[in-house]
Amino acid sequence: xxxxxxxxxxxxxxxxxxxxxxxxxxxxxxxxxxxxxxxxxxxxxxxxxxxxxxxxxxxxxxxxxxxxxxxxxxxxxxxxxxxxxxxxxxxxxxxxxxxxxxxxxxxxxxxxxxxxxxxxxxxxxxxxxxxxxxxxxxxxxxxxxxxxxxxxxxxxxxxxxxxxxxxxxxxxxxxxxxxxxxxxxxxxxxxxxxxxxxxxxxxxxxxxxxxxxxxxxxxxxxxxxxxxxxxxxxxxxxxxxxxxxxxxxxxxxxxxxxxxxxxxxxxxxxxxxxxxxxxxxxxxxxxxxxxxxxxxxxxxxxxxxxxxxxxxxxxxxxxxxxxxxxxxxxxxxxxxxxxxxxxxxxxxxxxxxxxxxxxxxxxxxxxxxxxxxxxxxxxxxxxxxxxxxxxxxxxxxxxxxxxxx
Amino acid sequence: xxxxxxxxxxxxxxxxxxxxxxxxxxxxxxxxxxxxxxxxxxxxxxxxxxxxxxxxxxxxxxxxxxxxxxxxxxxxxxxxxxxxxxxxxxxxxxxxxxxxxxxxxxxxxxxxxxxxxxxxxxxxxxxxxxxxxxxxxxxxx
Numbered sequence: 001x002x003x004x005x006x007x008x009x010x011x012x013x014x015x016x017x018x019x020x021x022x023x024x025x026x027x028x029x030x031x032x033x034x035x036x037x038x039x040x041x042x043x044x045x046x047x048x049x050x051x052x053x054x055x056x057x058x059x060x061x062x063x064x065x066x067x068x069x070x071x072x073x074x075x076x077x078x079x080x081x082x083x084x085x086x087x088x089x090x091x092x093x094x095x096x097x098x099x100x101x102x103x104x105x106x107x108x109x110x111x112x113x114x115x116x117x118x119x120x121x122x123x124x125x126x127x128x129x130x131x132x133x134x135x136x137x138x139x140x141x142x143x144x145x146x147x148x149x150x151x152x153x154x155x156x157x158x159x160x161x162x163x164x165x166x167x168x169x170x171x172x173x174x175x176x177x178x179x180x181x182x183x184x185x186x187x188x189x190x191x192x193x194x195x196x197x198x199x200x201x202x203x204x205x206x207x208x209x210x211x212x213x214x215x216x217x218x219x220x221x222x223x224x225x226x227x228x229x230x231x232x233x234x235x236x237x238x239x240x241x242x243x244x245x246x247x248x249x250x251x252x253x254x255x256x257x258x259x260x261x262x263x264x265x266x267x268x269x270x271x272x273x274x275x276x277x278x279x280x281x282x283x284x285x286x287x288x289x290x291x292x293x294x295x296x297x298x299x300x301x302x303x304x305x306x307x308x309x310x311x312x313x314x315x316x317x318x319x320x321x322x323x324x325x326x327x328x329x330x331x332x333x334x335x336x337x338x339x340x341x342x343x344x345x346x347x348x349x350x351x352x353x354x355x356x357x358x359x360x361x362x363x364x365x366x367x368x369x370x371x372x373x374x375x376x377x378x379x380x381x382x383x384x385x386x387x388x389x390x391x392x393x394x395x396x397x398x399x400x401x402x403x404x405x
Numbered sequence: 406x407x408x409x410x411x412x413x414x415x416x417x418x419x420x421x422x423x424x425x426x427x428x429x430x431x432x433x434x435x436x437x438x439x440x441x442x443x444x445x446x447x448x449x450x451x452x453x454x455x456x457x458x459x460x461x462x463x464x465x466x467x468x469x470x471x472x473x474x475x476x477x478x479x480x481x482x483x484x485x486x487x488x489x490x491x492x493x494x495x496x497x498x499x500x501x502x503x504x505x506x507x508x509x510x511x512x513x514x515x516x517x518x519x520x521x522x523x524x525x526x527x528x529x530x531x532x533x534x535x536x537x538x539x540x541x542x543x544x545x546x
Contacts, residue, residue, distance in 0.1 A: 020424070341483075341484060342457055342482050342483035342484065343456070344454075344456040344457035344482075344483040344485070344486065344529065345483050345484050345485050347456070348483075348485055349428065349485075352424050352428070359456055360456045374457075374458075374482060375456070399425070403425065403428065403429055403432060404432065404484065
């Protein structure tokens with residue numbers, strides 16, 4: 001098996017689009033990845049052949065929808081190497097997964113407890129813990145980021161104590177691309193008996209997620225950053241923690257028995273899946289993960305590394321460009337500022353040349369403040385990008401800088 | 406320097422076939438706007454977009470013939486937005502409140518083929534600045 005970028009590209013219909021007459025060069029993959037035809041087909045097939053509410057219908061369509069929905073859960077379980085399928089909870093995405101955990105945590109914390117998050121977190125993995133701490137009176141501490149864009153491990157170790165109840169950090173920084181040493185960081189938290197959540201929004205699409213190897217208690221991810229649809233994601237939680245974790249939303253599938261004054265909760269995973277689930281997107285996310293897992297993973301990793309290495313080399317040679325985030329271990333993210341022009345100007349003038357990047361604070365305002373920039377322009381690469389596209393990106397960027405001079 | 410009239414701007418921009426020339430014109434217009442007083446960069450004057458920010462400071466002037474005029478100083482941290490704000494000022498600065506209310510900014514931007522910049526999703530604050538100017542004019546009539 002080997003990795004053939006042309007064969008992969010051919011499966012993504014959107015990559016044939018043109019923008020103002022120029023071929024689309026999509027470099028905003030950290031925001032969301034594009035979808036292969038098989039994922040689009042899975043959505044259409046579901047609504048064409050077996051749309052039905054799951055778990056409750058006494059008819060063929062409901063049986064088929066339920067079977068496909070639960071089969072998708074098994075695909076995710078295998079992808080994450082989760083010990084049990086009951087630990088795989090469908091959510092609307094990473095943000096909801098974190099909110100489910102943070103909402104429960106708020107009722108478990110005492111004022112003397114401490115929660116640790118990071119300076120590099122996406123707002124979803126920071127503001128949630130701020131709120132949990134405000135509600136409970138607990139203290140929030142944040143791990144600082146070094147000049148290279150890595151988490152300061154010495155500062156983290158110094159922060160850990162018997163007061164530490166919970167630690168949350170990203171697998172990969174969305175704004176910088178830094179891959180954090182999540183296994184080591186989890187082990188340090190476990191040494192003081194703290195629970196650990198890993199925000200895998202940016203990590204899952206760049207390598208295998210093995211929750212048993214990481215040994216964390218929660219791992220959250222989004223389908224849409226993993227070649228799947230928007231509006232679907234997964235919260236994985238360790239069964240021994242989840243089964244007593246306070247429920248968040250109530251109603252529908254999550255209920256076991258109800259009287260007029262009280263209710264009891266269903267078993268895992270349904271206990272956290274209130275209301276009618278997003279069946280079509282869950283099935284299509286299963287298809288996305290099946291599709292991705294079938295690729296030659298060593299080839300994927302080598303291709304993504306080649307893209308990042310090429311982009312970094314060209315960026316270092318580019319006049320007036322400063323890379324924000326130079327961690328030793330990075331995914332294919334190039335976050336940068338130019339000596340002239342605001343990131344919004346850069347993004348706009350690249351768009352006019354058919355190149356899609358993200359600009360702004362990347363929902364990480366404290367991190368932007370840390371680097372003393374209003375925001376950055378961020379090119380983020382995926383398996384279907386090519387070295388030629390990166391060359392075209394830098395040629396376009398050269399034009400941008402000339403125009404802004 | 407005095408801003409070009411909207412008629413001149415429409416003429417100038419329709420002359421360019423190339424997007425680069427067009428945006429170079431907008432960038433140059435942004436650079437030519439009078440400097441914005443640093444003391445004015447306060448929360449009340451800020452219109453925060455998710456990608457760039459803009460500031461606006463209203464003022465007054467008197468014209469012998471037309472009477473009381475509204476004036477505006479504007480700024481943005483993004484130069485293209487500053488240029489687009491220059492296009493807005495060409496239409497709405499030093500005008501009577503009624504003239505401001507009567508001016509169709511959307512139609513003007515459509516004529517310039519720049520209407521995408523006024524869409525609510527652009528996150529550049531331009532649309533909010535225009536509605537702020539209209540609101541100030543509304544309060545003054």
